[in-house]
Amino acid sequence: MTQRRRLALTLTSAFLLAVAAGCHKKTTPPPPPPAPAPPPPAPQPAINFFTAEPDTISTGQPSSLRWSVSNATSVQIDQGIGSVSPDGRRAVYPTSSTTYTLTASGGGGSAHATATITVSTPPPPAAAPKQETASPQQILTQQVHDIHFEYDKSDIRPEDQPVLQADAVALKTIFSMDPNFIITVEGHCDERGSAEYNLALGDRRASATKDALIALGIPGDRLRTISYGKERPLCTDATEECYARNRRAHFSAGQ
Amino acid sequence: MRIISVLALLLSSFYWLNAGQQSQIQGNIVAHPGKPLIAVPDFRGAGGASPLMTAFNSTVLADLQASPLINFVPKTLYPLQLPQQPSDLVAGVAQPGARPTNPQGNRLSDWSLPPISANYLGIGYGAENKGMLVVFGWFYTSAPNIPALQQAQIFGKVYTASLDEAGAIDAGHRYAADILSQFGGKSLVGTRIVFVSDRTGSKEIWVMNWDGTDQRQITRYRSISTFPSASPDGRIVAFTTYAPGYPAIQMFSLDTARKLPFYNQRASMNAFVTFTPDSKRIVFSSTLAGGAAQLYMSSVDGGSLHRLTSSGYIEVEAKINPKTGADLVDVSGRTGLPQIYHMNMEGANQERLSAGTGEATNPAWNPDGDHIAFAWTKGFEPGNYNIFVMDVASRQTVQLTANEGRNENPSWAPDGAHIVYGSRRSRESQIWVMNADGTGKHALTTAGSNEKPVWVNAEQ
Numbered sequence: 001m002t003q004r005r006r007l008a009l010t011l012t013s014a015f016l017l018a019v020a021a022g023c024h025k026k027t028t029p030p031p032p033p034p035a036p037a038p039p040p041p042a043p044q045p046a047i048n049f050f051t052a053e054p055d056t057i058s059t060g061q062p063s064s065l066r067w068s069v070s071n072a073t074s075v076q077i078d079q080g081i082g083s084v085s086p087d088g089r090r091a092v093y094p095t096s097s098t099t100y101t102l103t104a105s106g107g108g109g110s111a112h113a114t115a116t117i118t119v120s121t122p123p124p125p126a127a128a129p130k131q132e133t134a135s136p137q138q139i140l141t142q143q144v145h146d147i148h149f150e151y152d153k154s155d156i157r158p159e160d161q162p163v164l165q166a167d168a169v170a171l172k173t174i175f176s177m178d179p180n181f182i183i184t185v186e187g188h189c190d191e192r193g194s195a196e197y198n199l200a201l202g203d204r205r206a207s208a209t210k211d212a213l214i215a216l217g218i219p220g221d222r223l224r225t226i227s228y229g230k231e232r233p234l235c236t237d238a239t240e241e242c243y244a245r246n247r248r249a250h251f252s253a254g255q
Numbered sequence: 256m257r258i259i260s261v262l263a264l265l266l267s268s269f270y271w272l273n274a275g276q277q278s279q280i281q282g283n284i285v286a287h288p289g290k291p292l293i294a295v296p297d298f299r300g301a302g303g304a305s306p307l308m309t310a311f312n313s314t315v316l317a318d319l320q321a322s323p324l325i326n327f328v329p330k331t332l333y334p335l336q337l338p339q340q341p342s343d344l345v346a347g348v349a350q351p352g353a354r355p356t357n358p359q360g361n362r363l364s365d366w367s368l369p370p371i372s373a374n375y376l377g378i379g380y381g382a383e384n385k386g387m388l389v390v391f392g393w394f395y396t397s398a399p400n401i402p403a404l405q406q407a408q409i410f411g412k413v414y415t416a417s418l419d420e421a422g423a424i425d426a427g428h429r430y431a432a433d434i435l436s437q438f439g440g441k442s443l444v445g446t447r448i449v450f451v452s453d454r455t456g457s458k459e460i461w462v463m464n465w466d467g468t469d470q471r472q473i474t475r476y477r478s479i480s481t482f483p484s485a486s487p488d489g490r491i492v493a494f495t496t497y498a499p500g501y502p503a504i505q506m507f508s509l510d511t512a513r514k515l516p517f518y519n520q521r522a523s524m525n526a527f528v529t530f531t532p533d534s535k536r537i538v539f540s541s542t543l544a545g546g547a548a549q550l551y552m553s554s555v556d557g558g559s560l561h562r563l564t565s566s567g568y569i570e571v572e573a574k575i576n577p578k579t580g581a582d583l584v585d586v587s588g589r590t591g592l593p594q595i596y597h598m599n600m601e602g603a604n605q606e607r608l609s610a611g612t613g614e615a616t617n618p619a620w621n622p623d624g625d626h627i628a629f630a631w632t633k634g635f636e637p638g639n640y641n642i643f644v645m646d647v648a649s650r651q652t653v654q655l656t657a658n659e660g661r662n663e664n665p666s667w668a669p670d671g672a673h674i675v676y677g678s679r680r681s682r683e684s685q686i687w688v689m690n691a692d693g694t695g696k697h698a699l700t701t702a703g704s705n706e707k708p709v710w711v712n713a714e715q
Contacts, residue, residue: 151637152588152591152592152593191638192636192637192638193593193614193616193637193638194572194586194593194614194616194617194630194640194663195481195482195706195707196482196526196527196571196572196586196616196617197569197571197572197586197588197593197614197616199482199495199502199524199526199548199571200524200540200542200547200548200569200570200571200588201569201588203523203524203542203547203548204547204569206523207523207542207545207546225523226500226501226502226523227502227523227524228479231458231479231481236682
């Protein structure tokens with residue numbers, strides 16, 4: 001295990017190095033600095049730049065307008081911003097796509113520049129509002145995780161104690177929302193042992209999990225147990241990874 | 256140490272010698288030479304029986320070839336003239352000058368000469384009579400020193416069956432069974448095999464004839480129905496079903512094809528029924544006291560309950576000795592990985608039978624109650640089971656399967672000479688049958704995945 005992890009680490013670092021090296025080779029010389037200010041003209045005002053960064057936002061997000069103007073006595077931005085200083089930046093929160101126009105006025109006349117911010121349609125508000133009102137069934141499927149076991153064993157492993165405690169918290173939430181909710185603790189086994197022995201072993205796993213939850217304050221009369229032995233595997237590959245997934249106590253809504 | 260191993264060697268060789276001298280039922284566990292040689296030329300038929308005789312002959316051939324009790328003399332060695340009825344035969348000592356390498360076939364003792372060298376000869380023919388198939392079958396000893404044909408005849412019988420292929424197969428089974436019964440074979444005709452099949456999409460209980468024909472679905476729960484067992488009188492199949500929402504026992508009458516009443520204990524699981532020899536009481540596993548499943552005894556309706564074991568460890572797969580009714584074996588997790596234990600009907604005098612290495616499960620008594628077949632991972636990875644047979648008195652084991660996938664759930668035929676079992680050689684398991692010495696393996700099922708066969712005695 002340790003060896004495998006070390007190998008993975010080595011591989012990862014090698015990969016990162018390779019990527020970094022690749023990037024380095026492709027790096028082009030830095031772009032030339034921004035063009036120097038044009039030669040000082042007559043009093044004609046000049047807009048050095050007027051940008052919006054980013055130029056695409058979603059509703060409610062800020063974008064930053066930046067500008068630099070020379071030889072102007074007055075600088076105005078429309079869309080309700082009004083007079084601004086010759087060099088500056090301002091955060092704006094447009095709710096729809098907006099084009100800002102900067103007008104620089106001076107003795108020699110005036111200059112105009114525009115910057116457009118595109119407001120993309122907001123993402124569908126799918127998950128967010130529902131999560132606030134998750135049903136007990138949703139909490140059960142999303143927050144109550146399987147407990148796993150060693151081969152031919154039914155005791156809760158130390159590394160599964162945090163999972164069990166998190167499960168207990170989620171189960172308490174469920175029972176606080178619906179005191180009549182019943183949880184079925186299903187005991188499952190991998191495919192290697194006999195189906196007969198595994199039926200009894202799955203029963204031990206389910207009841208060991210139930211007992212551990214009771215010890216964490218879950219009311220026992222809300223928990224039922226059933227063993228499926230090896231009749232309902234999650235996966236059917238002949239690999240230790242798959243066996244380990246199948247050796248589990250799973251939680252489902254009881255009848 | 257050396258003394259012990261020498262002693263063990265002596266003991267084991269004594270055991271094998273002894274087994275060889277005993278009845279054929281035990282003898283077949285060790286394939287031994289000197290089995291009788293039997294010749295049965297093809298029966299021919301007249302009228303409507305004529306097209307059916309191929310089915311009859313192939314059935315007789317298959318049954319005789321599958322038996323470990325006899326050796327079948329290949330038909331290619333037979334003479335050109337094949338007797339079909341007693342009037343075709345003459346008894347008596349081969350005359351001087353007879354051609355021993357090319358016997359004519361009409362003299363009974365010709366069949367005892369090389370290359371046939373048969374000890375016994377079966378002859379007969381089929382006919383149509385009043386819309387029925389009628390097969391006349393005789394069986395003779397071909398010993399050369401018997402002067403009269405009548406003295407050489409062992410039996411002569413008439414087999415009446417329906418005038419179709421099923422009838423011809425049935426008649427063939429009965430004629431072959433009558434021959435094998437001369438050598439200690441018990442007829443399997445009328446015996447059935449219950450098993451679990453998922454061919455409808457969910458695990459249901461099925462039943463078929465012992466030769467794999469007439470496969471019929473018993474349960475239609477679309478749940479999980481599994482772990483079948485059968486009463487010794489051949490009338491009741493017990494199994495475990497999730498149909499009530501948890502694993503519970505159900506009794507089913509093979510007579511009436513109906514559910515029988517059974518009171519399930521209030522427990523997270525009730526399963527694995529075994530019947531007493533009188534078919535009136537059962538032992539099963541239940542978690543009714545909490546903790547690991549323990550063995551309980553009750554009547555077949557679930558009443559008159561009492562507890563047999565209190566080990567604190569998993570106790571499953573009890574199998575009551577069908578001969579004595581006074582002892583049972585089960586699978587226990589008390590020493591870690593499952594092992595097979597032996598105890599009396601009070602749950603006392605417990606002793607471990609399996610060696611303690613690997614996982615030993617699925618014990619099944621032979622009809623004589625002195626051997627168990629079981630599944631063992633001996634020397635293999637977990638889950639890689641093979642079928643073994645153990646002589647319970649000596650603990651000697653013989654391995655019957657190897658390198659043929661995962662083999663489990665053996666069950667003995669009522670003749671004590673065949674074992675049916677589940678063999679998973681691909682993703683799906685199938686029901687296989689073999690002689691009790693591991694020879695003659697062949698599959699009985701092909702559709703879906705099929706497992707956990709149990710040989711059911713003919714109804715009594």
